Amino acid sequence: MTFIQAIILAIIEGITEFLPVSSTGHMIIGSSIMGIQQDEFVKLFTVAIQFGAILSVLVLYFKRFFKTIDFYLKLIVAFIPAAVFGVLFSDKIDELLESPMTVAISLVAGGIVLLFIDKVFNKNTEDNADNIKYPTAFIIGLFQCMAMIPGVSRSAATIIGGMSQKLTRKAAAEFSFFLAVPTMFAATAKKMYDFYKDHGASFSGEQIKLLAVGNVVAFIVALIAIKSFITFLTKYGFKVFGIYRIIVGLIIIALLMSGHPLSIL
Incomplete structure (x- = not known):
């Protein structure tokens, strides 16, 4: 991986981490297009730079992270399902990270869901993410587990999970951002530890x-993407993202089925 390729992947990550389009999926496709070999360091890189993206949440919502202990307890409750699933299915998740076809199918399936999600949950009234209950936090955490399949999108899964619990689009998106902090911190720490352990060196x-x-x-x-997304989501909803996912997914499926390796560089 060159520095130019690393910067391109980081730009993809920064734009897509908080959009319901799958940042991991886009980085896998981006890596394939650039012809980056999927070795252990590249797999680590695609996870580790998500930590940089979620730090933007701490900056933009700084005051929200210094309110009450209850806030942190809810995040822990929501984080637990992903922590358990991540430990149990770590090897299988790593295998899926090498599959552009898995990403493409997930993009299409998730896109279809997003086409209708606004109509399904059009009467939600809870507009403050701080008001959610512990059972709600846990249910959102269960939804987050679906994002372990590349292409599903952690953001999409958790926002839909929040909306299924009567949160508005804005409140669900904000809680999704907050939940990204412990989730991606843990994922990055685990990946770095595993890389260090397997290679026996720094x-x-x-x-x-x-x-x-x-x-x-x-x-x-x-930093730029989060604020833009909240404004767009509140005004227009998910339909545009659903259409985008379906188009991108179908293009990738068509290319892969025709024998195209995706790599152009």
């Missing part, structure tokens, strides 16, 4: 630079 100087550049770029781009 990261090389170039790998450290790639991770640093990737996280900084993802952080900056995500």
Whole structure:
């Protein structure tokens, strides 16, 4: 992986982490298009730079993270399902990270859901993410587990989970952002530990630079993307994202079924 490729992947991550289009899926496709070999470090990189993106949540919602202990307890409750599933199915998840076809199918399936989600939950009234109950937090956490399939989108899964519990689009999106912090921190820490353990040595100087550049770029781009997404989502809903997912997914499926390797670089 070159530094230019790392920057491109980080831009993709920053834009898509909080959109319901699957950041991991887009980075897998981006890696395939750029011809990046899917070795252990590349798999680590695609997870680790998500940490840079979620740091933007801490900056933009700084005051929300210093309110009550209850806020953190709800995040822990919502985080538990993903933590359990992540440990139990870690190897299988890694296998799926190598499959553009899995991403494409998930994009299409998720896109179809997003076409109708606004009409299904058009009477939600709870507009404050701080008011959710513990059972609601846990249910949202269960929805988050679906995002372990590349292409599903953690953001889409958790926002839909929140809307299924009477949260408005805005409130569901904000809780999804908050939940990203412990989830992606844990995912990044685990990936780095596994990489260190399996290789029996620390990261090389170039790998450290790639991770640093990737996280900084993802952080900056995500700062812009979050505010834009909240404004767009509140005004227009999910339909545009559903159409986008379906189009991209179908194009990828068509290319893969025709024998196209996706790599163009």
